[in-house]
Amino acid sequence: MAHDIAVIPGDGIGREVVSEAFPLVRDVAEARGTTLAPTEFDWGSERYLEEGEMMPEDGLDRLEAYDSILLGAVGHPDVPDHVTLHGLRLPITKGFDQHVCRRPSYLFEGVDSPLRGYDAGEIDFVVYRQNTEGEYAHVGGREHEGSDNEVAVQSAVFTREATERLVRPAFEAAAAREGKLTNVTKSNAQAYGMVFWDDVVEEVSADYPGVEVERLLVDAASMDFVRRPEEFDVIAASNLFGDVLTDLGAIISGSIGLAPSANVDPTGTYPSMFEPVHGSAFDITGDGVANPLATVLSCSMMLRNLGEEDVADALREGVAAQLADESAPRTPDIGGEGTTEEVVSDLRTRLLG
Numbered sequence: 001m002a003h004d005i006a007v008i009p010g011d012g013i014g015r016e017v018v019s020e021a022f023p024l025v026r027d028v029a030e031a032r033g034t035t036l037a038p039t040e041f042d043w044g045s046e047r048y049l050e051e052g053e054m055m056p057e058d059g060l061d062r063l064e065a066y067d068s069i070l071l072g073a074v075g076h077p078d079v080p081d082h083v084t085l086h087g088l089r090l091p092i093t094k095g096f097d098q099h100v101c102r103r104p105s106y107l108f109e110g111v112d113s114p115l116r117g118y119d120a121g122e123i124d125f126v127v128y129r130q131n132t133e134g135e136y137a138h139v140g141g142r143e144h145e146g147s148d149n150e151v152a153v154q155s156a157v158f159t160r161e162a163t164e165r166l167v168r169p170a171f172e173a174a175a176a177r178e179g180k181l182t183n184v185t186k187s188n189a190q191a192y193g194m195v196f197w198d199d200v201v202e203e204v205s206a207d208y209p210g211v212e213v214e215r216l217l218v219d220a221a222s223m224d225f226v227r228r229p230e231e232f233d234v235i236a237a238s239n240l241f242g243d244v245l246t247d248l249g250a251i252i253s254g255s256i257g258l259a260p261s262a263n264v265d266p267t268g269t270y271p272s273m274f275e276p277v278h279g280s281a282f283d284i285t286g287d288g289v290a291n292p293l294a295t296v297l298s299c300s301m302m303l304r305n306l307g308e309e310d311v312a313d314a315l316r317e318g319v320a321a322q323l324a325d326e327s328a329p330r331t332p333d334i335g336g337e338g339t340t341e342e343v344v345s346d347l348r349t350r351l352l353g
């Protein structure tokens with residue numbers, strides 16, 4: 001099969017990991033009879049600095065015909081973070097109704113967790129993050145700016161439709177995995193949105209009698225990610241809490257450089273978008289040492305979503321084999337001295353000979 005892929009490298013190390021990882025992914029797919037036809041979009045902060053916009057006004061129209069979108073990362077030292085985020089990533093996730101964000105955390109063999117005593121596969125869970133509303137709804141305002149009376153309001157929005165459409169796939173995933181769903185909220189403090197969220201989880205749970213539901217407040221969940229990560233299976237969380245918890249999930253399973261992510265419209269009406277969990281990492285931009293494996297694993301999720309299971313499996317197995325091999329190059333975030341390019345070229349030899 002052939003698939004049209006919109007590739008948006010974005011900013012910083014996003015450009016470095018995508019330019020190394022995508023050509024490999026494309027060749028691995030081709031070798032298995034799957035054609036990935038990329039179109040690169042040079043959208044991001046450089047464009048913003050020159051033209052005042054992260055992407056063109058008709059950006060979504062231009063992306064709509066693609067089968068999937070691959071995003072590197074956005075974020076630039078000279079552009080405020082809310083401009084980069086609201087100028088590119090959020091318009092795509094919201095505009096294309098990518099309401100489910102799936103972020104797996106898996107401790108691969110050969111990777112050290114900063115937590116002691118965990119073997120490969122013992123940390124293995126997936127966060128389902130609501131991806132279109134909640135705390136990132138972009139509702140609020142500032143009054144009396146700069147004065148002593150200044151007030152800023154930032155509202156969170158939770159709708160029944162969007163909440164249900166996140167919770168149901170999370171239950172489905174739990175039913176297909178270990179049968180456990182952890183519902184993370186802050187319903188003791190946020191008595192409207194989060195209590196509503198708990199109600200929806202309870203209602204939907206009636207349809208999944210085989211799934212055990214655990215309720216945790218987000219502060220306790222943060223502690224338990226460190227104390228007992230092996231007990232988590234599927235986690236359902238709001239946009240903000242899912243965002244925060246998945247950086248924690250990434251580091252306890254070795255590095256944010258290994259953490260992939262899928263922003264999915266499960267109805268398939270619009271293209272889904274795949275991206276590493278990490279950002280543009282100014283601190284290592286230009287050093288050539290960004291870990292490309294989160295991007296390779298994100299591409300594996302993309303190919304699975306496109307129905308190309310064998311390519312998806314090959315990519316994931318290639319990454320797992322490389323990590324398990326002590327003599328293979330690895331980037332500094334996982335204890336090596338290798339470069340982005342060396343890691344990808346080793347993977348190329350493993351997967352394509």
Ligand code: NAD
Nearest residue numbers: 073074075076081256257278279280281283284290291333
């Ligand atoms: P970050 O994820 O960019 O970096 C956090 C830390 O992890 C840094 O020390 C960085 O060097 C390290 N790191 C990240 N990815 C790595 C990789 N592949 N290999 C090795 N080390 C890696 O987060 P930040 O520093 O908070 O944010 C930097 C910029 O990225 C900001 O502008 C922020 O808004 C943006 N950001 C964008 C996204 C996105 O595009 N989806 C996500 C998070 C942050």
Ligand code: MN
Nearest residue numbers: 243244247277
């Ligand atoms: Mn994040």
